[in-house]
Amino acid sequence: MLLLQAGNKPLRRIDDGDLLLRRGITRTHVHSESDALEHLAGSPYDILLLDLDMPNSSGARFVTTIRRIKPKLPLFAFTAQTDVRFKVKVLDLGADDVMTVLCPIDELLARIRAVLRRLEGYATSGLSFGPLEVLMDLRQVQVNNLKLQLTPTEYRFVELLVRKRGASVAKETCLSYLYTNRDAPDAKALDVLSSRIRKKFAAAGLGDILKNIWGHGYRLEIDPPVASNQGQSRRAYDGPHADVAFSH
Secondary structure (H helix, E strand, O other): OEEEEEOOOOOOOOOHHHHHHHOOOEEEEEOOHHHHHHHHHHOOOOEEEEEOOOOOOOOHHHHHHHHHHOOOOOEEEEOOOOOHHHHHHHHHHOOOEEEOEEEEHHHHHHHHHHHHHHHHOOOOOEEEEOOEEEEOOOOEEEEOOEEEOOOHHHHHHHHHHHHOOOOOEEHHHHHHHHOOOOOOOOOHHHHHHHHHHHHHHHHOOOOOOEEEEOOOEEEEOOOOOOOOOOOOOOOOOOOOOOOEEEEO
């Protein structure tokens, strides 16, 4: 999962980035609205954590800007303001949640997963696609209920493809997703990565389901999952309401 944090809230500690990585989340941390817009334009972020109180911030108006360019991106806003009218305004402008009171990090990550599930039409943190299941809370991939041994990068690649439900993903998107905040290798590294995953899929009895789309990228070629209680929620993106934030 790719997370963009704009401002100091909610993650302030030096080791917060490492903590998130251990939970399968790569964070980019910026300190201005202009930098946030630049990063959103260049990488396929899954969620934005926005500090409405950061210096020189336009506050609630910036939520409108984000919604104009990224209408389906999950957006969690953070503020020290406790005025209910302000929080209602931010929600009405398009934030998925407005948070003020501290809560444990794992609780907030669970709230983030809940928003992502709703957007992508899944009922639980287990994202199923044919015999593949990605357990986002455990950062595991299972094949027919058996755990598949993957490296962290392999896991993120499989998670990305499963979430796309068989749609092709451009190599540039894969590189941005897998190597945010690091010097990205060239596209040949993706071929090596996909080759390793194909071998593990084959050993698990899946066959050749990871397809290389010539001149474009990759996709999973597999029967889609049976829909269940998916509703009419937002789906793919250009990338619970309670007043909570992180505590450490």
